[in-house]
Amino acid sequence: MVxxxxxxxxxxxxxxxxxxxxxxxxxxxxxxxxxxxxxAFFQGANPTPEQLHDFREENxxxxxxxxxxVHFVGDLAHGDMGTSALTRAPVVEQVTTALPLTLQLxxxxxxxxxxxxxxxxxTAAIHRDRLPDQIIRVVSLTGVAAPGxxxxxxxxxxxxxxxxxFPTGGYVNPADSLSGWLKTMALPALALSxxxxxxxxxxxxxxxxxxxxxxxxxxxxxxxLPPRVVVGRNVLRNALMNPLTVLGLxxxxxxxxxxxxxxxxxxxxxxxxxxxxxxxxxxxxVQGVVLTTAVGFVVVNLAIDILYxxxxxxxxxxx
Numbered sequence: 001m002v003x004x005x006x007x008x009x010x011x012x013x014x015x016x017x018x019x020x021x022x023x024x025x026x027x028x029x030x031x032x033x034x035x036x037x038x039x040a041f042f043q044g045a046n047p048t049p050e051q052l053h054d055f056r057e058e059n060x061x062x063x064x065x066x067x068x069x070v071h072f073v074g075d076l077a078h079g080d081m082g083t084s085a086l087t088r089a090p091v092v093e094q095v096t097t098a099l100p101l102t103l104q105l106x107x108x109x110x111x112x113x114x115x116x117x118x119x120x121x122x123t124a125a126i127h128r129d130r131l132p133d134q135i136i137r138v139v140s141l142t143g144v145a146a147p148g149x150x151x152x153x154x155x156x157x158x159x160x161x162x163x164x165x166f167p168t169g170g171y172v173n174p175a176d177s178l179s180g181w182l183k184t185m186a187l188p189a190l191a192l193s194x195x196x197x198x199x200x201x202x203x204x205x206x207x208x209x210x211x212x213x214x215x216x217x218x219x220x221x222x223x224x225l226p227p228r229v230v231v232g233r234n235v236l237r238n239a240l241m242n243p244l245t246v247l248g249l250x251x252x253x254x255x256x257x258x259x260x261x262x263x264x265x266x267x268x269x270x271x272x273x274x275x276x277x278x279x280x281x282x283x284x285x286v287q288g289v290v291l292t293t294a295v296g297f298v299v300v301n302l303a304i305d306i307l308y309x310x311x312x313x314x315x316x317x318x319x
Contacts, residue, residue: 012302091288109188109258116193118236120204121207122204125209137202152261166183169184192254203242203246256293
């Protein structure tokens with residue numbers, strides 16, 4: 001336990017320079033964009049050059065970039081992401097309002113992807129080179145090649161418009177109606193998760209097949225242990241390392257894909273917030289959404305690192 005805590009603290013310490021680098025990157029990208037924060041703030045008001053100059057001076061936009069970056073980091077440390085040029089509301093309020101829905105969609109899609117990948121990958125590995133394996137491999141290849149937005153449009157057409165089983169869009173808060181929430185989130189979560197599930201299925205299959213070919217598996221089965229016990233207790237746990245690596249990398253796809261999926265299904269999450277901000281020229285909101293998404297990706301990958309330690313004791317010994 002002490003070793004795990006020490007490794008965890010070391011990983012968290014490494015996050016500090018990483019987070020500062022992410023903040024610096026986003027800061028520089030936004031500062032070199034074509035959108036002028038002062039013009040965005042006065043959009044539609046036809047401001048005078050003096051008003052634009054006064055706004056830039058009051059908000060530190062005329063300071064050198066290093067000074068502005070230090071102020072920017074200081075504001076972030078106090079939970080200040082700036083003010084929306086469109087609504088005049090703090091960006092952090094808009095982000096905290098939209099973030100829960102995006103997290104719901106992301107983790108619901110992640111859960112579906114993991115369940116489908118484990119079932120499909122283990123089934124394909126156990127029935128290696130037989131009919132179930134061939135079917136699962138064809139389906140997973142198709143899923144890898146199919147983009148999430150295309151699946152979303154197909155689902156809307158065939159499952160929502162033609163059959164009416166699901167709504168075409170919108171959002172129902174789970175506190176108001178759990179069944180309504182499930183109906184509104186089912187198609188977006190499926191469209192988001194299926195490409196990830198397809199790739200994970202192939203990775204799980206490969207890892208499980210490699211474990212099944214090892215001597216300890218044959219010895220355990222030869223000693224009388226049921227195959228399902230050997231697979232559940234030993235094979236699957238040892239085979240999870242590569243799928244966890246792929247899963248950590250695909251979390252970024254889930255977070256990024258949520259932008260498109262939320263727009264298609266008219267879900268008021270982070271994706272729709274960013275699309276609206278880009279269309280309306282609201283740089284502070286775009287900056288807040290990008291930063292929050294990047295931080296979320298880093299935090300999730302830290303969680304994946306912790307799972308590595310829990311799944312494979314040899315990593316703790318090596319560390």
